[in-house]
Structure formats: structure tokens, C-alpha cells
Amino acid sequence: MTDLHGKARHRRKKRALLVGAPLAVAAAAAMAYGTAFGAFGEEAQPRAAAATAAAPAWADDTADGFASVHALGQKGTYGGRDGKTVTVRSLAELEKYATAPEPYVIVVAATITMDPKGKEIKVASDKTIVGAGTSGQLVGGGFFLGRGVHNVIIRNLTIRDSYDGTWNDKEHDWDAIQMDGAHHVWIDHNDLRHMADGLIDSRKDTTYVTVSWNKLSDNNKTFGIGWTENATADLTIHHNWFRETEQRNPSTDNVAHAHLYNNYLQDDPGTDITSSYGNYSRGRTKMVLENSYFQGINNPVIKDATAALVQRGNVFTKTSGRNESGGTAFDPKAYYKYKLDKAADVPALLKSGAGPRSSLGTTAGARADRTLTVAKDGSGRYTSVQKAVDAVPAGNSSRVVIRIAPGTYRETVKVPSNKPHVTFEGTGTSRKDTVIVEGHASGMTKPGGGTYGTGGSATVAVEADDFQVRNLTISNDFDEARNQNLDGHQAVALRTAADRVRLDSLIVSGDQDTLLLDTAAKDKAGRVYLTNSYVIGNTDFVFGRATAVIDKSILTLKKRWNGTSAGYVTAPSTPAGRKGFLITRTTIDGDVTARSFHLGRPWHAGGDASLDPQATIRDSKLGAAVKTAPWTDMGGFSWKDDRFAEYKNTGPGAGGPNGDRPHLTDAQAADQETADWLGDWKP
Numbered sequence: 001m002t003d004l005h006g007k008a009r010h011r012r013k014k015r016a017l018l019v020g021a022p023l024a025v026a027a028a029a030a031m032a033y034g035t036a037f038g039a040f041g042e043e044a045q046p047r048a049a050a051a052t053a054a055a056p057a058w059a060d061d062t063a064d065g066f067a068s069v070h071a072l073g074q075k076g077t078y079g080g081r082d083g084k085t086v087t088v089r090s091l092a093e094l095e096k097y098a099t100a101p102e103p104y105v106i107v108v109a110a111t112i113t114m115d116p117k118g119k120e121i122k123v124a125s126d127k128t129i130v131g132a133g134t135s136g137q138l139v140g141g142g143f144f145l146g147r148g149v150h151n152v153i154i155r156n157l158t159i160r161d162s163y164d165g166t167w168n169d170k171e172h173d174w175d176a177i178q179m180d181g182a183h184h185v186w187i188d189h190n191d192l193r194h195m196a197d198g199l200i201d202s203r204k205d206t207t208y209v210t211v212s213w214n215k216l217s218d219n220n221k222t223f224g225i226g227w228t229e230n231a232t233a234d235l236t237i238h239h240n241w242f243r244e245t246e247q248r249n250p251s252t253d254n255v256a257h258a259h260l261y262n263n264y265l266q267d268d269p270g271t272d273i274t275s276s277y278g279n280y281s282r283g284r285t286k287m288v289l290e291n292s293y294f295q296g297i298n299n300p301v302i303k304d305a306t307a308a309l310v311q312r313g314n315v316f317t318k319t320s321g322r323n324e325s326g327g328t329a330f331d332p333k334a335y336y337k338y339k340l341d342k343a344a345d346v347p348a349l350l351k352s353g354a355g356p357r358s359s360l361g362t363t364a365g366a367r368a369d370r371t372l373t374v375a376k377d378g379s380g381r382y383t384s385v386q387k388a389v390d391a392v393p394a395g396n397s398s399r400v401v402i403r404i405a406p407g408t409y410r411e412t413v414k415v416p417s418n419k420p421h422v423t424f425e426g427t428g429t430s431r432k433d434t435v436i437v438e439g440h441a442s443g444m445t446k447p448g449g450g451t452y453g454t455g456g457s458a459t460v461a462v463e464a465d466d467f468q469v470r471n472l473t474i475s476n477d478f479d480e481a482r483n484q485n486l487d488g489h490q491a492v493a494l495r496t497a498a499d500r501v502r503l504d505s506l507i508v509s510g511d512q513d514t515l516l517l518d519t520a521a522k523d524k525a526g527r528v529y530l531t532n533s534y535v536i537g538n539t540d541f542v543f544g545r546a547t548a549v550i551d552k553s554i555l556t557l558k559k560r561w562n563g564t565s566a567g568y569v570t571a572p573s574t575p576a577g578r579k580g581f582l583i584t585r586t587t588i589d590g591d592v593t594a595r596s597f598h599l600g601r602p603w604h605a606g607g608d609a610s611l612d613p614q615a616t617i618r619d620s621k622l623g624a625a626v627k628t629a630p631w632t633d634m635g636g637f638s639w640k641d642d643r644f645a646e647y648k649n650t651g652p653g654a655g656g657p658n659g660d661r662p663h664l665t666d667a668q669a670a671d672q673e674t675a676d677w678l679g680d681w682k683p
Contacts, residue, residue: 058360059085059105059128063153063186065236065259067210068336072150077184077210079128079153080105087132087371087403087427091115098123098143107132107361108157109371114141118162118174118196125149131156131190132361132371141174142195147181147204156360158191159199167220172196179206187211191355194218198248202235203227207256210236215355217243218273226253231284238262238338241350244273249297254283259332261290262341264350265297274298277322281307286329288312293346294319301325315343370398375405385413385424385436394418401425404472406433412440417463417498417520426472431505431533434472436460441478441491454513458495463520465499473507480511480561489539489561492516496528496546502683503530511561512539517546522575529674529683538592540571543603545611547579549677550586557590557597557625565593565625570600571634572613579677580614580643588653589623599630602642607635614643616664616672626653629660647672 062068063077070076083103088094089110097104103126119141123129129143130136130153137158145152154177162174174196177187181204192199192214199216202209202225216222222245225235234257242249242265249265252258260279267275277299281287284306291313294300299321303309308327316323332338341349362370372388373380380403382388388402399421406428413436415422426434438459444452455461460474478491493508495516508515514537519526528548535542536556542548559565569588574580581600588599599622602613630646630653631639646654647664657663664672 056085056362058130061153063184063188063210064338065210065212065238065336066208066234066257067184067186067236069208069234071208072183074150074184074208077151077153077186077208079103079151079186080126081128083126088112094129095121098127098129100124103127106130108136108138109361110135111137111139113139114162117141117164118172120144120175120178122146123149123152126151128153128155129157130154130361131158131356133358134158134356136356136361138176142176142178144175145177145179145182145185145206149179149182150184152182152184153186153188154190155186155188156190156356158193158356160191160193160195162196163194164196166196169196169220175199175201177201178203179209180204182206184208185210187214189213189355189357189360191215192217192219197221198224199245200224200250202233205230205232207233207235209234210238211240212236213239213350213354215241215243216245216249217241218245220246222246222248223250224248224253225250225255225258226282228254230254231256231286233257234335235259236332236336236338239341239346239350239354240264241354242266242278244268244271245275246273247276248280249275249278251280251282252285252287255285255287257330257332257335258285258287259290260287261292261338262343262346262349263292264346264354265292265294265300266347267296267298269296277302281309283307285309286327288329288332289314289325291340291343291346293317293343295347299323303327313340313343315346370400372400372402373405374402374409376407376409377405380405384411385409386411389413389415389419389422392419392422396421399423399466403427404434404436408435408437410437412438412459412461414461415464415467417465420464420466422464422467424469424472426470428471431471431473431507435475436472437475437477439476439478439491441476441483441486442488443486444483454490454492455495455497455516455518457490457513458492458516460494462494462496462498462501465501467496467498467500468502468504469506470504471506473509475507476510476514478511497526499525499527500681500683501526501528503528504532506530506533507536508533509536510541511537511558512541513537513543514541515543517542517544517548517581519545527678527681529678529681538567538597540568540601540603542569542581543571543573545573545575545578545580545605547574547677548581549674550581550583551674552584553586555583555586555588557588557592557623559592565596567592567596568598568601568632570615571603572600572615573603573605573611574614574643576610576612578612578614581616582672582674582677583615583617583620584674585619586617587621587623587651588617588626589621589651590625592625594624595627597625598627598632599646600639600644601632601634602637602639602644603634604637609637612642616643616645616647617649618647618664618669618672620649621651622649622653624652628655630655631660645672
């Protein structure tokens with residue numbers, strides 16, 4: 001790293017602070033500090049919190065109909081929206097997350113065969129289970145939602161083929177989805193077919209359920225509701241395509257409010273399956289049936305003498321037998337808003353729109369192949385991270401997630417500028433499980449000739465805008481002690497030279513020049529937002545010209561290769577008129593000698609006097625390692641001519657304002673918050 005100088009001042013209108021729920025930074029600060037990975041005990045924050053921020057747009061979808069009603073202590077149905085997003089490809093993985101007590105968005109990205117046949121996974125509350133495009137399938141079994149289970153979404157899956165050879169099977173209760181006493185459930189855009197018993201069985205007072213946009217086919221006892229004398233359940237059934245199903249289409253027994261609209265019931269002549277009846281209002285059910293289309297169905301609508309059934313706007317084509325209505329039901333609009341499609345449009349609408357969609361279950365509504373997998377053991381699509389990056393198309397316009405299995409990947413990785421919208425995601429339970437590491441340093445000889453520079457030494461280099469990375473370790477393990485012959489020991493772990501770079505739940509580990517936060521060029525913007533992470537080093541280990549926020553993290557100081565304690569946390573090289581480094585709600589400390597580290601110094605790269613380096617450290621905890629005069633000069637440039645300040649820091653390394661330790665006023669601090677740094681970018 002070479003040196004420079006410059007000066008500029010500007011203020012900006014206050015914006016709202018762009019932060020999420022505060023994490024337990026104080027608890028993280030109380031952890032024992034040591035060198036390198038010895039600094040880490042328990043994780044500083046739950047992994048679920050990190051992954052939630054990355055959840056795709058469809059994970060925020062909420063149910064309509066009765067599943068949207070606030071009742072029984074549940075405010076609508078939104079599934080695992082507040083939890084971690086995980087992708088599963090095996091029965092063990094699916095069962096692990098579906099039965100967990102925590103909320104999860106579970107993406108099923110493979111065909112999973114249930115073992116034993118007929119197995120029904122006991123889903124716990126607060127789950128979204130969704131197929132990745134059209135690739136998520138369950139064969140030979142399904143799901144069970146027991147009493148009290150609530151806030152569950154099952155979407156975009158194919159669940160099929162538990163059929164065991166007996167059409168009217170009395171022995172095998174093998175359903176696609178069975179519910180006994182659950183509430184607030186949304187079953188949407190699935191393909192359910194050919195099961196030993198029901199496709200959907202909603203039993204024992206299961207209530208606040210919406211079933212929408214599903215294909216139900218090739219089955220006998222299709223969709224049964226009831227199994228209780230209590231008339232308490234409320235269900236909405238809309239935009240479903242029932243095709244070649246014999247009975248229970250659905251059968252609703254003692255349902256307080258059953259609202260059926262815009263469904264398509266189809267029984268083609270000359271097939272092996274003949275409908276015995278369509279919609280059935282049984283017992284003390286109150287049913288409203290609107291704008292549905294019945295084609296070739298025997299006994300399309302029937303009711304018991306004790307039940308109520310109000311019909312409006314339905315179409316019947318080539319049907320025969322009973323078609324009944326009568327009694328007083330209810331007004332669905334008293335419970336929720338909805339919009340009816342014309343009954344005549346329903347067949348075409350559902351033939352094109354029911355069942356799994358390629359736009360659901362995948363990141364940013366893209367295809368299922370927008371997720372690439374990496375695993376050292378060959379179980380992923382690629383065995384190296386760089387190979388997965390190489391597979392991303394140039395000019396990519398929607399997010400591609402590269403999911404990296406636990407393991408150590410010794411390689412250098414570069415994300416070139418023509419491959420934006422890439423996410424690296426470690427799939428382990430801890431950020432320590434997935435490690436990308438290499439040991440290059442400035443001055444070392446490259447395999448093809450020449451030597452590495454500081455930036456070229458990076459283990460991971462990001463030159464593409466809108467990059468994200470979470471839940472892994474990026475390390476440069478260059479051995480300074482064994483390479484004393486080299487002139488300088490700059491060894492970068494992570495280099496960013498792009499705009500809108502989101503870093504979360506990482507360990508970034510090295511010695512000198514660990515984390516280079518740069519821009520593509522001096523006149524280019526480069527905003528970085530790093531949260532919930534550990535950065536480890538000793539000399540200028542957070543440096544560069546980016547506009548960067550380090551929030552709710554731990555900067556761990558480590559000794560030099562020879563055991564001495566001395567170093568610098570930051571070395572900004574900010575262009576004039578730009579924001580530099582903002583470190584907020586962060587702990588700075590380590591297992592080093594007291595009063596041995598500076599908070600920063602101005603890096604005027606190449607002697608450029610026009611630069612105006614900036615570092616503000618605020619609302620953070622400073623350990624005893626921090627010098628009482630925390631800022632220092634560099635390369636002939638005085639830190640006092642640039643922009644270095646503190647605000648409301650605490651801890652044994654903190655100190656009051658003086659000539660060697662400038663503090664922001666309250667008014668100045670109001671213009672130096674996260675929102676002021678990130679501008680119109682809301683990560």
C-alpha cells in the first residue's frame with residue numbers, strides 16, 4: 001500500500017436509518033478475543049436472522065380467503081417468512097426443517113421419495129414449504145398437520161403416487177396433505193394426484209384454511225372436510241382444477257363457513273374414472289358456491305336437508321343428476337375481500353394457471369437453475385466456487401444464488417464485472433463451516449509469471465455490482481513468518497470493487513490488508529454494507545476508497561507474526577466529496593497489548609493529495625488495545641487534514657474529545673448514519 005493526501009467537507013440531508021432489528025452486540029463484545037479463529041466462541045447471532053434478509057420475494061406472500069383472517073391468536077397466514085430460507089433435496093433434510101420448532105422457508109429442489117411408503121411428515125407451525133419451480137416433488141407420501149399446528153404454507157409442489165392398488169382403499173390412510181385440528185393453512189399452486197386415500201383431508205375442526213390454484217386429479221376420495229360434529233371450521237376453496245376425481249370434490253361436513261368459487265370440475269367421457277358427485281354440503285354446513293364451472297360431472301352439487309347451500313353464477317356443461325341449493329348461508333365479504341372471475345373464463349384460466357409455477361420457489365422469480373450448488377464431495381453441481389461463478393451467464397439480469405456446502409475450498413475466486421446479481425451462501429449451520437481460503441501475498445510469484453500486487457492477492461475478488469455473500473469464512477492464510485524475504489506482506493482475504501455489495505454473517509480473516517473495500521475506479525461509486533461479521537487482522541486490515549458501513553460486527557485485533565502488538569484498524573483512501581468508512585455498533589478489541597493499536601490512518605494512495613480519507617467510529621465498544629491518541633499520520637500526510645472522528649463510543653479504549661481525539665457533535669452525528677452512507681440503496 002502506498003500513501004497520499006487531500007481535503008473536502010460536505011453535509012447531507014438526514015435520512016431514516018436503514019437497519020434491521022438490533023443484534024446482541026454487547027453479548028458478542030463480551031466474548032473472549034484471541035488470534036485468528038481462536039477469537040470465536042458461540043455465534044454472535046442466530047443464522048436465521050441473517051438468512052431472513054435474503055429471502056426471495058415470494059417468501060413474503062400471504063394467504064387470501066379465510067386463511068388471511070386474524071383469529072385464534074394468529075394474524076393471517078404467512079408461513080416461515082420470519083425464518084431462515086433453506087433448500088432441501090433429501091427426505092432427511094425435508095423432515096429436519098419441516099418438524100423444527102423454528103420458522104423456516106423450505107425450498108424443495110428435487111424429487112423426494114417417502115420412506116416408508118405412505119409416510120406423512122409431521123409439519124410444525126410457522127413453515128413455508130415450496131417447490132423450486134417445477135422440480136419439487138414428493139412421491140409416495142405427504143404431510144400431516146396435527147392439532148394446534150398453525151401458520152403453514154404448502155405451495156408449488158407435486159405430491160403423488162402413494163396409491164397402493166386398491167381404488168377404495170380402507171387400509172392405507174396415505175394422504176397428500178392431512179390436517180387434524182390445525183389452523184391458518186394455505187395450500188396453493190400444487191399438483192396433487194394418485195394417492196391411496198385423500199389428496200387433501202381437512203379434519204377435526206381444522207379451520208382458517210385457504211386452498212387455491214391447485215390441480216387435483218386421478219383420485220377417488222379427493223378432498224374431504226369434517227370428521228367432527230362441531231360446525232366451527234372456516235374454509236375458502238378457489239381456483240382449483242378437479243379433473244378425473246370420483247368423490248369428495250370437496251365434501252364439506254359440518255363446516256361453519258365454506259366459500260367455494262371459481263373452481264373447475266372436469267370429468268371427461270370414456271375415461272377410467274367416473275365422478276359420483278361434485279361439491280357436497282353435508283351436515284350443518286353453510287356453503288356459498290360462486291362462479292365455478294362444472295363439465296361432465298355427475299351430481300355436480302348436492303346438499304343434505306340439514307345443510308345450507310347458496311349458488312351464484314355457476315356454469316354447468318354436460319352434467320347430470322342432482323344440482324341443489326337452498327337455505328341461508330353467509331356473506332364472504334363480511335370476512336375478507338375477494339374478486340370473482342367470470343365462470344365462463346374459468347376452464348382456460350385454470351388450465352394455464354393451476355398447479356406448480358416456474359416463478360415460485362426460485363430466487364427473484366427466476367428459473368430453478370438460478371440456484372447453483374457447490375460441494376467438495378461431488379454432491380453439488382460443481383466442486384469449486386469459481387466453476388459455479390463461471391457458469392453464471394455474462395450480463396445476468398436476475399439473482400443467481402451459489403450455495404456452497406460445508407468444507408474448505410482452497411482456491412481464488414473472482415466475480416467479474418459482467419456478472420452482477422450473484423449471491424454466495426454457505427449452507428452450514430455456522431459461518432465457520434464453509435471456508436474459502438488461499439495464501440497469496442503481494443510480491444509472490446504467480447504461477448504463470450509475474451508477481452501479485454495487493455489487490456491481486458485477494459482470495460475472493462468481487463468486481464460485479466449487486467453482489468451478496470453470507471454465512472461463510474473468507475481467509476488469506478499467507479505465512480508472514482516464512483516469507484520475510486518479501487518486500488511487504490499485504491495479503492488480502494476479500495476485495496470488493498463494485499457498488500451495492502452486501503456482506504453478512506462472515507468471518508474475514510488475515511493479517512495485513514485483510515479487507516479491501518474499493519471501487520472499480522476513482523470516479524466510480526462503490527457502496528458496501530457489512531453486518532453481523534468478524535474481520536480479523538493487524539495492519540490496515542480494513543482499507544480502500546469505498547463508501548462502506550460496518551455495522552453490528554467485531555473487528556478482532558491480532559498480534560504480528562513475531563508476537564508483537566502494533567497495528568492500524570483502518571486505512572481509508574476516500575475521494576474528495578465521497579463518504580468513507582462508517583463503523584457503528586461494533587466491537588474493536590483483541591488478545592493484544594493494551595494501547596498498541598491505532599483506529600486508523602489516512603491512505604493517500606500513490607501520493608494523491610486530492611483524496612480526503614474518512615473514518616467515523618460511533619456507538620461502538622473499544623477495547624483496551626486502542627491507543628489514547630487513536631489516529632496517526634501515513635506517508636507524510638497528516639490525519640488532521642482529513643476526516644477522522646468518533647461519537648459516543650464506550651469501553652476501556654474510549655476517550656473524551658481532545659485535540660488528538662475529535663468527536664462529532666450531535667448535529668454532525670445526525671448526518672453520519674447508515675442511511676447517509678447508503679443513499680438510495682436500501683439493502
